[in-house]
Amino acid sequence: MIIAWMRTALLTVCLVLFAALAGAQGNGPDYAAWESTATRAEQAVEVAEASNQAFETLRGEIADWRAQFQNQLNANDSRLQTLREQIAALGPAPEEGQEEATEIANRRAELNAQLERLSTPRRTAEEAFSRANGIITEIDGILRDRQTEELLNMGPWPVNPGNWPTALRQAQDSIAALVSGTQQAWQNPSRRSNASDNLPLVLVLLVIGGVLLARSRYWSELLAVRIQRGGTGSSAGVASFVVSLGQIILPMLGLFAFIRAVRATQLFGPRGDLLLDGLEIFGLVLFFSRWLAGRLFPKDDVLRAPVAIPDNRRAEGRVYAVILACVFGLAVLLTGVSDFDRYDAGSDAVLHFPLVIVAGLILVRFGWLLRRQVRARRDDPEKTVAYGDRIAGTIGRGLIAVGMLAPFLAAFGFGAASKFLIYPTILTLALIGTVVLLQGFVRDVYAALRPGEGARESLVPTLISFLLVLIAIIPLSLIWGARVTDLTEVWARLRSGLTIGDMTISPGSFLTLIIVFTIGYVLTRAVQNALKTSVLPKTKLDPGGQVAIVSGLGYVGIFLAALIAITSAGIDLSSLAIVAGALSVGIGFGLQTIVSNFVSGIILLIERPISEGDWIEVGGQMGYVRSISVRSTRIETFDRTDVIVPNADLISGTVTNYTRGNTVGRVIVPVGVAYGTDTRRVERILKEIAEAHPMALANPPPAILFMGFGADSLDFEIRMILRDVNWMLSVKNEINHQINDRFQQEGIEIPFAQRDVWLRNPEVLQAKAEPVPSESASADVEKPVVEHMDHSDLEPDAPAEDGDGDGR
Template structure:
């Protein structure tokens, strides 16, 4: 664009903005409703005009959003009073209807009429506010749609190709003229004026220069000295101190850079353009030191501090490429700022920006290659043929490496074909995204070190669950920043937050984040109180009662279920969640539960029956389904039985309620043991009876009343069969007592020379002569 045409265009734009400003500066009506009608009408007219600028749309949108907030608050005005009036009207009942209906009392009818009048008076402004809120909300969405459409169209707009040689010489001339204009601007002031400005601000300039240089040159060495001192003294939580010192390594030089920029601006020697450029110095310092700090944390020189444990060579290369990208971006920003003073054409902008884009893309491609080959320690230790060997971190890092390589190739190509805006929209945001994610990783590591120092776990805390939770929170907080980096507008985020704050509707009930937070807090308090009450009963109250252990456990379990139910009920009520509108859904769910989850429901109900009826209790010795063991836990769905082999058997509660269960210790631990023994034929049976009775009576676990009994059971095939039947004080000792009695029987029978026979069999051969004949042959 030539200089005259540029001047004409600038004048038209200035005139347009003056007209828009005058339109907005007109005296508005005093009534809010009239002001809103004017703004809404103006917005509805502007959105239909395709030539309206983005700035005008943003201004109108801001005003519409302000009115929408007012209408939103008015929608909920007098909500408590309206609810009270509706309850009062409902309490009066329906008026009598029909020809034969008794007439209603005049006082009651008058009361109903007064309440309805009050309700209608309160509902009128609420309904108007609801209508205008919907109107404002529709305008906001319409403006947002227009702005997003324009933003998408801009990305697909082509510019002159930077590879066209015809644009090179004009671009170089424009760049030279821009830098020359800076020198001319610097020389526009006389030496006397410069000296006067310097003399006036000399103390500030001198102090800022000296301190700035000192911090800039010595800030990093001072931070390194602090790390060395902490290492010598073996300070606790060295990872935390390393993080803090690493921050000082960028904060101190950054403060020095800010002081130098202040001194340069106050010196008066830079001129207008130079001052505008120097204002970018703090921002560029943040970029330089911030990018470098993140790279030194992610690709640290120390193996125990590196967030991505690559080898030393790869980490050194990664740091080099990150520093290269930073330098190129800084030079690009300065160059673009200087060119902006001359209002460069599209061809000049494309030619000047293309080399920077190529350099950034090359460095990004090389970083992508490094990340593409990343493997963590756990992955290297696993079987290479295992398809599940890759950890989540390794897969994410390799995915970003592949993305970096793809963007490193596609961005220069898009730029070369004229899609400069699209190339910038994917190249620089991706670089910033990598930096932000690296920052999240560094902060998560710092949180893990702090957690390890507090809990005493040290470095082992980095693998704990709590630091992972911290990382998820940090990543959630970084999501809006990433959205802004990738082109989202602040208004988009504010609109999303407003939608989230309004909540969602379930039937006639609207659930907002405030309701959810209230529900969570009340339920957490109720759950905590339930656990505290259970603990107090378990440790202080129940042990002093005559209730057995099984009854105590059943009482505590029932109290826990009731407490959780009451906590949920209180949380729902306190949060203001009306579940009456879900009655139909609950009915449908109950039918589905009845058919699809009947086994689970049956086990649940059976668990409640077990806790109330208590046919079995924790600690009982039972036999069910061929499994024998002790009851260790009764839950609402199943019961855990520990067998004598120390294995756990999970039995559904329905089997315990509807099946046959043998409980050896229900009510008391007395139980009977039966021991069988055989003696040889010809033995004196009375003598055997006496010996066995003496052995049984000598056992301390055998009860004297009822006394043990010895029975002569049978004339067996090989022996005379006897049985000892005795009741034990504790049936849990059955096997031990049985073993002791068998040892005693063996000893006494040996002393009394009583034979315990064993099975004998005689073999008869029908034709032994035939066997003999075969042997001879």
């Protein structure tokens, strides 16, 4: 069945391509022949009594004509566009009562005549294309209605005992015919002679086939597990997956050898040939399902299990998969025999009913297996239900519903509907499992090519996995009843393009847009990298200017790439002017902050008030500029945290740049000495310390300032210009250490803060020693008033006062 679908699809594609080439190379469609074909097709559609095969053939003829008309529609596009541009270049036609120059009028008439001559075949082809589309749509509607009617028709009940004898008799007749054909072939002397001559070949093929069928699958599985266990990383997973494909290829080679040996004997009749063909399909389905089940529910824990079910339930999953494959293979074989021997509807329903029952039970069990794991994860508070688990739970519910509904429909005579549910569901399960395995294989390949943490979950394998899901829609549509002609019809609709106003976007133009833009983007990035690594470092531009040039070039390159791509695709930008105007209004109101930051980023890159590596302070945040983008600027603070500042704040706010242009800056070191100290001596010592520091500039020299008389000290300041202001804190720290050491050597005192406590009426404290007679009496005692004199400019960590109350 699947092979037949693939052959039909390949034949249809070849016919479409041949028709397209024939239409492109010819001088144009034969409209007389088309009229005859179209009339015949319209009459057949009106009567609607032809067989499905006849309608399919007729539809193929109409589709070939439509392909020719499609080519004719696009034949003179470039020439017609050139003529329209030439006419537009002559200016607008004169209004009634006005005249224009004779040469221009003659040229306009000549161009209009050429335009009319080239437009006539296009209009004719457009009318014929529309007519062909209508006929194809009507034929598809008839075939679709027949398919629906077949599914909804009630046939014989397989549970009716009256249908059983006929079914058994026809099955016995088929087996008897198979045996009779073999006996007749054996009684034929020429066939016996050929079988005797081919006996050595038959024996060799039987031995090879028997060995491959018996042991090749085990060998491939064992080797795949050993590779996975012996290797590390994703490379082992890739190798194990490739080797595991031998579980399909090698047994199939053995089956082909066995079938070739049987065919070489020629001791079978037509039904034997039919049985061998069905055996090929049965073997392919069985071996593929065993490989698929072995990868989805692996025996060995070293293999990654894509389906999250308990280890003790994996064997159950493998058994279910094999049983479903056997049911599907037997159904294909039974369908072939039924069509060959022309079973009646009752016999066909009775013989298919056991297969439907077994498949339904297995689907229900398989659905419960998937649902049980999801339910266990949902009930466990320590585990989270992943997205894949939710999909598995949904699939499980669907399998349970199909497994219960299909046998019920088959029992009450809806055999076509039950088979439409059961067998496509089995194929869908196989397709989903294949896509899951291919997604894991793609992730392993990418992780092997680009090793690193999180490589399997990066963007590229995720996009490829999504592409695999989109590709899987094609076989999924065929599985669920779509005809190959339906897919070709969708492709034909896509080829005709999507029309928006006067603009038509076809797959070809869209592909051109993507390819041209990709080329422009890659070239832009290549030029940026060349400038950044080879050209700009050899110039005298500062790093900020280099970043501005590289960034500006990137924006210009991407804009040009988009413009060239749109023009190459044939998209008229003038038709998008109204839409762009409406979007600009929306951008002005809804995205004004983003636009403001973007414009501010461009201003920063052009004017360069700050550059990467500058030490700045903005909005209370101080740190080094690490990167400047079009929307924001990243500042690394001194505690190694990143602060993202919108560019609009850097343009409209106040920014302090400590290292703009150069790194020279001033540092101020305050110091205080006790009252009574020789101030000239202090000034001299501080000057010696400042001038001796290697980071201090000699011109201008450090300055020592006597700032004034503080509350507890004589205040001085060291003001010095540093070679690199980035070392301000280190210089301050070193200067303070040197001041402390010199002052200790010179006997100069650095005072600390002092506080005086005065008691306004200290004699009241004596009352505390006398007993208090009563609560009312104690309330009349005068409380002392304490006046606290505090010097706000004293250090907070000054030593505590004596609490003896001596008035100090």
